[in-house]
Each structure stands twice: as C-alpha cells, then as structure tokens.
Amino acid sequence: MSLIVIAFFGGVFTVLSPCILPVVPFVFARSDKPFITDRLPLLIGLAGTFALVTGIGVAGLAGAAQLNEYGRWIALATLGLFGAVLLFPSIAERLTRPLSALADRIVARSQTQGTTRRIASSMLLGAATGLLWAPCAGPILGVILTSAALHGANWHTAAALAAYGIGAASSLAVASSLGKRALDRLKRSFGVGEHLRRATGALVVLTVAAIATGLDTRVLAHIPGAPTNGIESKLVGVLKAKQTSHDARQGARIMRVSMPAALPVQGKLPSLDGATTWLNSAPLSADALRGKVVVVNFWTYSCINCLRTLPYLKTWAQRYGNDGLVVIGVHTPEFGFERDTANVKRALANLNIKYPVAVDNDYGIWRAFGNQYWPAFYIVDAQGRVRFHHFGEGGYGEAENAIRQLLADNGASMTARDAQSVQGSGAQAAADPADIGSDETYVGYRQAQGFASPQRVMPDAIETYTLPARLSLNDWALDGKWNVGAEAAVPAAPQARIAYRFHARDLHLVLGPSPDGKPVRFRVTIDGAAPGASHGADIAADGSGVVTNARLYQLVRQTGAVADRTFEIEFLDPGAQAYSFTFG
Structure with missing residues (x-):
C-alpha cells in the first residue's frame, strides 16, 4: 500500500518536470471545455492508457514493443487531426457529418447523445496522449518497474502504475483548470476566442510534428530539470525506511528463533521445478532431497553482497557434505547479462563453486519461496521442512549452528566445531561496515539516484554530458558521449568518464564488454591520481x-x-556497459 500512495505523489510531482511538456498542449487544447464531459475523460484516457501500455511492457508480453510503436503513430495521427480541426473549422464540419450520422444510429435518438459523443472523443484524445507520454524515469517509476521485474506482473504493480498515472492526471487537471480561467478572462477582455482556438490548433500540430521527428527529446535535453528527482528520492527514502524497519523487526525475529534450542517449522521446502537448467548437478527435486539437510541460497554472480557470502557456503558444503548436507545455489538474475547460462558457467568456474546451482532465469523458484532478497538462504531439515532463514549478509554463526543441529537430529555425529575462521579474498572478502558511507548506486535510468551532471538524462539516446564543478558525497556524474539505457550506461566515444564521490574502503563497479564481446580498456584515478597501493583486485597500481x-x-x-x-x-x-556501483 505504501508503494501505491508514494506512486500517486510521484505522479503528482511529474507536473514539475520538463518531461510533461510534450503533453501539455493536448491537455490545454481542451481547457475551455466543461470538466466532467471533456477534460475529465481526457485525463482518464491519459492515465489509463499509460498504465495499460506500461503494464504490458513490464509484463514482457510478446509484441509489446511493436504494439506501443504502432499505437504511437496512430496517436500522432489522431492528435494531428485534432490540431487540424482546431486550426481549420471546415475540416471539423466535414468530419463530423458521417460521425454524427453514425452516432445518431448507435445512440438511437438518446437525449444524451451529444454528451456521449463529447465524452467518447475526449477519452479517445486522452488515450492518444497517454500513448505518447513518456514520463521521466525517476526513482519512483524505477521502483515500480523493478518490482514488476522481480515479482512479475500482479495487481500491486498495476495499482502502482495506475496511481502514478492518476497522480499526473490530477496535477494536469489543476493546471487545466487554471488555464481555463485564464482563457475565459482573455475572451471576456479582448474577444480573442477564435484566435486562441487557432493558435492552440497550431501548437498541437507543431507538437505532433516535434514528437514525430524526435525534436522534443532534443529540445528537452537543454532544459534544466526541476528538482523532481530529489523530491522523488525523498519519497522513495520514506518507502525504504518503512521496509528497513520491517526487515529489522523480521531479522530480530529470525535471530530469536534461530537459536539451537528451538528451530521452529517455517513451512515446507517449495518446488524446485522452476529452474530453467541445473549446473554442477542433475536436476534436483524436493522429494529427492528428503533425508538430507539442505541450504538453499538465492544469489546472482555480480551482486557484491552475494559474493561475500560464498566463502561460508563453500566452507559449509565442504565441511558437512559427508554428514548429509546439500548446499544449492539458486542463481536468480538481476541484470540481463546474468541470464546468459554461459556467463553463469564462467562465474562458477572463476568463483570455484562446485555445489549444485539452479539457474532461475524465469524467477520460478524465487516466487515459489516468496523470496525478495539477494542474498538469502533457507535451511531445510531432513523431513523437507524450512527451519531457518536469513536475508542479507551476516548471521553465519547462527546459520552454522542450525545446520549442525539439524544434521545431529538426522543422526549425524557432530564432532567439536572447527574453530578455523572463514576467509574470503578479493571481492569475496568481508566488508568494512564501520566505514561504509555510500550505498549501491545504479547507473541505468530505471533506478538511478544521485546523478549530478548539469544535463538531464536522455533515455536510450546518445547525448553529451559534463561533470559539475564539484561533486557532493554520493553524487556521481557522466562526462563525454553516453547512451544511458534502463539497466546500463554505454560510452559512445573514447575518453568518456564516470566520476563518483564516495566513502568506503572498497568500490566495485558491475561492467560488461561491448555487445560484440570486444574487450574495453579503462583507467581509474582516485582524487585525480593513480590508485597505487589502493588499487582493487581487477586493476593495476597505475589504474x-x-x-x-x-x-x-x-x-x-x-x-x-x-x-x-x-x-x-x-x-x-567505446562500448563498455556500466551497470551499478557497490561498496564494502
């Protein structure tokens, strides 16, 4: 419910953003009409079509992209015709003759036929406007789309998208009402109603031409953005604070029940049939695992938090494998490249993972568990019952105690615990939590926050960006020619840069080569100098x-x-793909 409420306010604040400018002429073109029969249906059509088309896209339905593209051109033709009608009244008269005759037959002399036609035409124009509206991909819309990607299309996602569209429509309704008052005053004072109508028609036609040629996006690139991203970030912060508070309470409950004296039954081991393939093992099932104690770990190979849990999982698999423990990794991807099984196989070899891994590209196992976290692990007893679970890093001592207890309950002879500590190297080494002052930051526009270049991000288009004179802590910026996509930003020319002001011992960046697989060279500096002894495991001392x-x-x-x-x-x-920063 919190996401739906915040989505509504995110839509409300969209009216402050330059991204709303392309649809303003279409809304204001009917600002002189009655609200109930003309402006309200238009806004309903706008919000409804936006929610429907966006929902189809995030649901991943076949042909969604083509449907949206066809709808875009139909919408442009419809709105272009609308502008021409405003500009040339004779066109309106010719068009309405056959339409009126058809409406008369359908409505069958109803007294409300005029009202019915106005409502239908206004809703049609609103639907066309909704097909053209592409709001700024700010933090709130990013949270909604990410939730849909993780959990699939559901009523919660649909409600959030609808709330976002309704919020934007509400702001436009207020703006339209103010516009109507201004127009009424002009008409009364100067008698310029006919000129205003023609000017509005010309503006609509020009806007249609601008959108059709892509001129609108090029112009918007040079308009300074309003502080909507900052407002949205604060709203998302409220949502995350609620979630963090919930997670903290849930984590405390988990810690209490995870003590060896009492491991409650938390449900049955869900089906593992959702895996698209298995690596390091033949397919495993819940029934086949009866009689074994099982650790099910949700992870993805480019997630730093997941990587730092691997030394413990590998140690448990080796230490207790002969006692009846089976460790299963469920690789559920976050980024598109993580869906490539060849990439996952390469990662398993590089990370020296030998236990079974289920490739969960369709999120089948993820949804069967009702999981929402990377990393997460669930410990299952020999009867197939979930007895312990933990989300995120940490809790390793309690988890190992649970493993030992369940193995003992299953008849294994547990010797004195090996006191040898678990150590990881490189990215798998434990973080320095006392000095982490920076959070995970996405570079793609779908979830990006903290972007500080003077230019507004232009989605899926090559644009030139510059660094600001100064970066505040946890701000980042682009320099040079970049194409910023939903998941990643790609340098479109050599010498393109990313700058980030951070506070942490470690900095990591998820990167991919060019789409054709060609390696991409890079150079790193810290405070303008080569990193020297502070270089990471994947670069040399000269950066x-x-x-x-x-x-x-x-x-x-x-x-x-x-x-x-x-x-x-x-x-x-050029060609590298930059996805996200993480710290440790």
Whole structure:
C-alpha cells in the first residue's frame, strides 16, 4: 500500500518536470471545455492508457514493443487531426457529418447523445496522449518497474502504475483548470476566442510534428530539470525506511528463533521445478532431497553482497557434505547479462563453486519461496521442512549452528566445531561496515539516484554530458558521449568518464564488454591520481584495467585511512556497459 500512495505523489510531482511538456498542449487544447464531459475523460484516457501500455511492457508480453510503436503513430495521427480541426473549422464540419450520422444510429435518438459523443472523443484524445507520454524515469517509476521485474506482473504493480498515472492526471487537471480561467478572462477582455482556438490548433500540430521527428527529446535535453528527482528520492527514502524497519523487526525475529534450542517449522521446502537448467548437478527435486539437510541460497554472480557470502557456503558444503548436507545455489538474475547460462558457467568456474546451482532465469523458484532478497538462504531439515532463514549478509554463526543441529537430529555425529575462521579474498572478502558511507548506486535510468551532471538524462539516446564543478558525497556524474539505457550506461566515444564521490574502503563497479564481446580498456584515478597501493583486485597500481566479460569488478581497496574520495573511471574505448556501483 505504501508503494501505491508514494506512486500517486510521484505522479503528482511529474507536473514539475520538463518531461510533461510534450503533453501539455493536448491537455490545454481542451481547457475551455466543461470538466466532467471533456477534460475529465481526457485525463482518464491519459492515465489509463499509460498504465495499460506500461503494464504490458513490464509484463514482457510478446509484441509489446511493436504494439506501443504502432499505437504511437496512430496517436500522432489522431492528435494531428485534432490540431487540424482546431486550426481549420471546415475540416471539423466535414468530419463530423458521417460521425454524427453514425452516432445518431448507435445512440438511437438518446437525449444524451451529444454528451456521449463529447465524452467518447475526449477519452479517445486522452488515450492518444497517454500513448505518447513518456514520463521521466525517476526513482519512483524505477521502483515500480523493478518490482514488476522481480515479482512479475500482479495487481500491486498495476495499482502502482495506475496511481502514478492518476497522480499526473490530477496535477494536469489543476493546471487545466487554471488555464481555463485564464482563457475565459482573455475572451471576456479582448474577444480573442477564435484566435486562441487557432493558435492552440497550431501548437498541437507543431507538437505532433516535434514528437514525430524526435525534436522534443532534443529540445528537452537543454532544459534544466526541476528538482523532481530529489523530491522523488525523498519519497522513495520514506518507502525504504518503512521496509528497513520491517526487515529489522523480521531479522530480530529470525535471530530469536534461530537459536539451537528451538528451530521452529517455517513451512515446507517449495518446488524446485522452476529452474530453467541445473549446473554442477542433475536436476534436483524436493522429494529427492528428503533425508538430507539442505541450504538453499538465492544469489546472482555480480551482486557484491552475494559474493561475500560464498566463502561460508563453500566452507559449509565442504565441511558437512559427508554428514548429509546439500548446499544449492539458486542463481536468480538481476541484470540481463546474468541470464546468459554461459556467463553463469564462467562465474562458477572463476568463483570455484562446485555445489549444485539452479539457474532461475524465469524467477520460478524465487516466487515459489516468496523470496525478495539477494542474498538469502533457507535451511531445510531432513523431513523437507524450512527451519531457518536469513536475508542479507551476516548471521553465519547462527546459520552454522542450525545446520549442525539439524544434521545431529538426522543422526549425524557432530564432532567439536572447527574453530578455523572463514576467509574470503578479493571481492569475496568481508566488508568494512564501520566505514561504509555510500550505498549501491545504479547507473541505468530505471533506478538511478544521485546523478549530478548539469544535463538531464536522455533515455536510450546518445547525448553529451559534463561533470559539475564539484561533486557532493554520493553524487556521481557522466562526462563525454553516453547512451544511458534502463539497466546500463554505454560510452559512445573514447575518453568518456564516470566520476563518483564516495566513502568506503572498497568500490566495485558491475561492467560488461561491448555487445560484440570486444574487450574495453579503462583507467581509474582516485582524487585525480593513480590508485597505487589502493588499487582493487581487477586493476593495476597505475589504474589500468580491461573489461573482458560481464561481471563485478573490484576497482578500489583502500590501504590507508578511509575518507571521502573522488573516483573516476575513463573508458579508453567505446562500448563498455556500466551497470551499478557497490561498496564494502
């Protein structure tokens, strides 16, 4: 419910953004009409069509992109005709003759036939406007789309999209009402009603031409953005605070029930049939695992939090494998490249993972568990019952105690616990939580926050960006020619850079090579100098490195005092794909 409410307010604040400008002429073109029969149906059509088309897109229905593209051109033709009608009344008269005759037959002399026609035509125009409206992909819309990607199309996603559209329509309704008052005053004072109608028609036709040629997006690139992203970020922060509070309470409950003295039954082991394939093993089923204690770990290979749990999972698999423990990794992808089974196989080899891994590209196992987290692990007893679960990093001691208890309950002879500590290296090494002052940051526009370049992000288009004079902590910016997509940003020319002001011991960046697989060279600096001893595992001391495959790259591991630093990465070749920053 919180997401739906915040989505509504996110839509309300969209009216402050330059992204709303292309649809304003279509809304104001009917601002002199009655609200109930003309403006309200138009706004309902706008909000409804936006929610429907966006929902079809996130649901991943076949042909959604083509449907949206065809609808776009139909909408442009409809609105162009509407503008021509405003500009030339004779066109309206010719068009309405056959339409009126048809309406008379359908409505069968109803007294409300005039009203019915006005409502229908207004809703049609609103639907056409909704097909053209592409709101800024800010934090709130990003949260909605990400939720749909993780959990599939459902009523919650549909309600959030509808709330977003209704919020935007509500703001436009207020703006339209103010416009109507202004127009009424002009008509009464100067008698310019006919000129205003023609001017509005001309504006609508020009707007249609601008959208059809892509001129609107080029113009908007040079308009400074209103602080809507900051407002949306605060609203998303409220949502995350609620979720964090819920998670903290849930985590405390998990810790209480995870003590060896009492491991409650938390449900049955769900089906594992949703896996698209299995690696390191033949397909496993819940029935086949009866008699074994099972650890089911949800992870994805470019997730830094997931990587830091691997040393423990590999240790448990080796330490207790002969006692009846089976560790299963469920690889559920976040980014598109993680759906490539070849990439996952390469990651398993590089990470030295030998236990079974279910490739969960369709989120079948994820949904069967009702899981929402990377990483997460569930511990199942020999009777197939879930007895312990933990979300995120940490809790390793309690988890191992649970494993030992369940193995003992199943008849294994547990010797004195091996006191040897678990150690990871490179990106798998434990984080330095006392000095992490920066959070995971996505570079793609769908979830991006903290972007500080003076230019507004233009989705899926090559644009030139510049660095600001100064970066505040946790702000980042682009420099050079970039094509910013939903998941990743791609340098479109050599010497393109990303700068980030961060506070942490480690900095990682998820990177991929060019789409054709060609390696991409890069160079890293910290506060303008080569990293030296503070270089990460994937670069040299002079900051040089190469993107060879899609994965997480450790670029900084500071050896001295942790302070606010400015990180820069310069891509010497075009084509690299930059996905997200993480810290440790």
